[in-house]
Amino acid sequence: xxxxxxxxxxxxxxxxxxxxxxxxxxxxxxxxxxxxxxxxxxxxxxxxxxxxxxxxxxxxxxxxxxxxxxxxxxxxxxxxxxxxxxxxxxxxxxxxxxxxxxxxxxxxxxxxxxxxxxxxxxxxxxxxxxxxxxxxxxxxxxxxxxxxxxxxxxxxxxxxxxxxxxxxxxxxxxxxxxxxxxxxxxxxxxxxxxxxxxxxxxxxxxxxxxxxxxxxxxxxxxxxxxxxxxxxxxxxxxxxxxxxxxxxxxxxxxxxxxxxxxxxxxxxxxxxxxxxxxxxxxxxxxxxxxxxxxxxxxxxxxxxxxxxxxxxxxxxxxxxxxxxxxxxxxxxxxxxxxxxxxxxxxxxxxxxxxxxxxxxxxxxxxxxxxxxxxxxx
Amino acid sequence: xxxxxxxxxxxxxxxxxxxxxxxxxxxxxxxxxxxxxxxxxxxxxxxxxxxxxxxxxxxxxxxxxxxxxxxxxxxxxxxxxxxxxxxxxxxxxxxxxxxxxxxxxxxxxxxxxxxxxxxxxxx
Numbered sequence: 001x002x003x004x005x006x007x008x009x010x011x012x013x014x015x016x017x018x019x020x021x022x023x024x025x026x027x028x029x030x031x032x033x034x035x036x037x038x039x040x041x042x043x044x045x046x047x048x049x050x051x052x053x054x055x056x057x058x059x060x061x062x063x064x065x066x067x068x069x070x071x072x073x074x075x076x077x078x079x080x081x082x083x084x085x086x087x088x089x090x091x092x093x094x095x096x097x098x099x100x101x102x103x104x105x106x107x108x109x110x111x112x113x114x115x116x117x118x119x120x121x122x123x124x125x126x127x128x129x130x131x132x133x134x135x136x137x138x139x140x141x142x143x144x145x146x147x148x149x150x151x152x153x154x155x156x157x158x159x160x161x162x163x164x165x166x167x168x169x170x171x172x173x174x175x176x177x178x179x180x181x182x183x184x185x186x187x188x189x190x191x192x193x194x195x196x197x198x199x200x201x202x203x204x205x206x207x208x209x210x211x212x213x214x215x216x217x218x219x220x221x222x223x224x225x226x227x228x229x230x231x232x233x234x235x236x237x238x239x240x241x242x243x244x245x246x247x248x249x250x251x252x253x254x255x256x257x258x259x260x261x262x263x264x265x266x267x268x269x270x271x272x273x274x275x276x277x278x279x280x281x282x283x284x285x286x287x288x289x290x291x292x293x294x295x296x297x298x299x300x301x302x303x304x305x306x307x308x309x310x311x312x313x314x315x316x317x318x319x320x321x322x323x324x325x326x327x328x329x330x331x332x333x334x335x336x337x338x339x340x341x342x343x344x345x346x347x348x349x350x351x352x353x354x355x356x357x358x359x360x361x362x363x364x365x366x367x368x369x370x371x372x373x374x375x376x377x
Numbered sequence: 378x379x380x381x382x383x384x385x386x387x388x389x390x391x392x393x394x395x396x397x398x399x400x401x402x403x404x405x406x407x408x409x410x411x412x413x414x415x416x417x418x419x420x421x422x423x424x425x426x427x428x429x430x431x432x433x434x435x436x437x438x439x440x441x442x443x444x445x446x447x448x449x450x451x452x453x454x455x456x457x458x459x460x461x462x463x464x465x466x467x468x469x470x471x472x473x474x475x476x477x478x479x480x481x482x483x484x485x486x487x488x489x490x491x492x493x494x495x496x497x498x499x500x
Binding site for chain 1: 423426428430432433434435436437439440444450452453454457458460461463465468469470471472477478479480484485486
């Protein structure tokens with residue numbers, strides 16, 4: 001077949017894909033008889049209301065000398081690892097605010113970090129296109145540096161996000177600017193599976209974020225500059241289980257909903273969205289119009305342990321607390337006493353749901369918890 | 378860095394992609410090292426076109442599958458009902474009103490200087 005004939009076939013196939021996507025979009029719209037907020041209102045639900053001293057900053061973790069880019073809690077409640085523009089990982093005891101480790105990285109351009117499920121290792125990645133593993137119990141070398149215990153190499157672009165597979169210190173998943181996600185076997189340093197890639201029915205632009213389901217750890221979602229989020233089954237690397245359209249800008253962050261059947265996304269288009277993994281429905285859009293012409297980008301997100309609250313960091317230093325059921329902003333942690341002085345780039349909930357940690361371009365991390373009167377029913 | 382004809386061929390292969398998609402992202406402002414495989418030889422043009430067509434055909438198959446699944450999918454309201462019910466069953470220490478039990482250890486962030494019991498009201 002000639003190049004000209006192939007090009008014609010390519011154009012025809014492209015047109016078919018576009019037509020089918022439009023048909024799919026219209027069919028989905030017909031099934032969206034309500035969103036979460038509409039349904040919750042119909043059931044008489046009222047928004048969460050916080051008093052001025054309910055959610056408060058109870059710890060400030062100071063020590064980084066550059067912007068904080070990423071943070072992760074341990075499953076055992078009190079420790080956090082953070083990554084910064086200063087080229088270091090710091091491990092904190094969040095309860096005492098003490099630093100237990102300060103790891104100078106071989107490549108200072110770090111973008112992401114993660115704690116292993118056991119709490120014995122940390123991982124990080126960035127513009128070196130690799131994911132480095134550090135064992136926190138290993139002695140430091142003669143230069144006073146923490147040695148890399150394993151280097152996961154193979155990505156052809158920057159590592160934007162990494163997360164250990166729940167309950168497995170031996171496996172983690174990375175996302176990359178090379179348009180793929182990879183499941184790694186840390187013991188061997190080898191790639192177990194590559195999700196996406198050229199002509200592989202995966203993302204068609206940089207992948208910026210991953211989130212693994214804690215209830216079904218073989219499932220993970222990824223968010224990309226191609227404006228979509230994709231659901232993957234680690235047993236099936238050849239194609240995404242489902243692609244979620246809707247956003248109009250880069251999808252910077254994805255996070256599974258606590259029940260494992262939904263996930264949230266946050267984008268440069270200023271919205272967060274909630275999707276259902278089984279039906280593919282877009283259940284809710286979380287967006288607060290601004291008077292300014294520039295729409296702030298969503299940089300980071302986390303759900304409270306029940307899913308009732310959605311914490312969202314934005315590029316303008318706001319940190320909205322959304323009532324996920326009523327789709328209303330109930331608090332702005334960027335406008336309270338002790339708020340950060342710069343963009344919130346990352347945030348995460350402690351494993352027991354008792355505290356939120358925010359990391360900022362102001363070089364600090366802050367811990368937020370509920371200090372007011374709680375009614376337990 | 379690309380020859381104009383290779384660049385043109387790359388654009389023709391990716392005609393279905395918006396321009397923002399081919400823009401590499403550098404989140405930290407540092408030099409971007411995202412290497413693009415499509416800078417490879419022009420002699421691969423027919424092969425790459427054929428691979429792109431195969432990928433598009435796979436996408437067609439996937440979208441058609443999804444269209445068929447939607448026939449038995451159910452409306453969003455069913456999912457919303459399930460979501461609202463599940464959220465309200467789970468104790469949440471960050472909420473002012475929540476289902477119990479709430480372990481006192483969840484308030485450890487205020488232990489020490491404060492009496493942990495005086496800030497809570499139990500119904």
